[in-house]
Amino acid sequence: MPTVEVTFTPLPAHVRTARLVATAVARRSGVDESLLDEVRLAVGEACSRAVEAHRTHCPRTPIRVALTDDSERFEVVVTDAAPAEEMPAELASSSVAPEPVPLEGGGVVHQLPPGVGLAVISGLADDVRISPAGDGTSVAMSWKRRAE
């Protein structure tokens, strides 16, 4: 059972709240202070990705964030209910940074290519698992806790 569970409607404004809660619980759970920025950024990336997906597919369905500290690790699982989109296979299993964003060609890019958020998470968390969860996807990430 999660130590703390948060559900929020898929609005960008709530992502900050989720980040703040995750950082506060991580601190209380004994995650080293030097890692809290990484927790904050990784959880923010996972929630931003979920919000974008929900706004496209299911804007009335809440996003779930479960934070657990009942083992040697502090784990955060962000679960969405939007149909999974294609993601680079390598991101699902390892820490891989994307190639630098190409700037040639025309058009207007407002966001980085899909998968960058997941690549950032992979670069920040000690352990990342991305798996199907019901109709959607769950992104599980964890960090080591200090010995009590």
Place this chain on the structure above:
Amino acid sequence: MDLKLGHYNKDGIEVVDVEGEIDVYTAPRLRELLIDLVNKKSYQLVVNMERVEFLDSTGLGVLVGGLKRVRAHDGSLDLVCTQERILKIFRITGLTKVFGIHDSVDDAIAARKAEK
């Protein structure tokens, strides 16, 4: 903290001061400012991120979008940032190779002038 934006011209280069958090909620405001500056023919930009407390991939996307816009006019978009926690996301994504990242606004302007 929310996002505060300001801008001023120095030596012919438009300096954008950013303070606060750049995320999925606030990034659209930065994007609008960058678009507005380009529409007003400011193609030499320096974005001062020294007072940015948080930056995620949405914010990176806005900066990349801004860079593409100014480059379409042979312009430039340089960054000022010395904060390790912000620089880390540029390194993870490989964007340190895409942006000129400087220690101060004066350094960024001097580097830009030197390239001309």
